[in-house]
Amino acid sequence: MNRCQWAKDEPNISYHDDEWGRPVHDDQKLFEFLILEGAQAGLSWVTILNRREGYRKAFSNFDPKKVARFDEKKLSKLLLDDSIIRNRLKITSAVNNAKQFLKVQKEFGSFDKYLWGFVNYRPIKNKFRKLSEIPASTPLSEKLSKDLKKRGFTFVGPTICYALMQAVGMINDHTVGCFRYKK
16 A cells, blocks of 8 residues: 555554544644644654643643643643653643634634635645655745734744644645545
């Protein structure tokens, strides 16, 4: 079976085959990817995948209403939790982003409606043949990043935004030879 070049071993294979690039429209799942992509900054995605269950427990199964209420005591506890990346900036960013996420939901009716509006509610299908052709960011991810930052989000640079767009299926960057490309 042909896969994208980066999916060579677990947990990348399962993530690639079952999740990456599939359109996500559930707000709680979108919040999960927003937090995980921000946590990944400067690290490999496999590092985050290996800690995903820890993140689910630590961040109340990615319920943005609960995460938005995390206080300093909870933050201090998270900094001691070795099942997640113990970086104060990333942890406080997750709490901040939960608050901003709720504001976007209120303004647009859902985060899904806001986010998918950047691609006119239809996935963009690229035609890359090799991993090396896939960009780290695009003008569209820069536009999303700029808008999220304007709304008070953090850890949402253009590269993180592009990874988010790929993960939630807004962008289909499966290479053309990959079995998931046409799906």
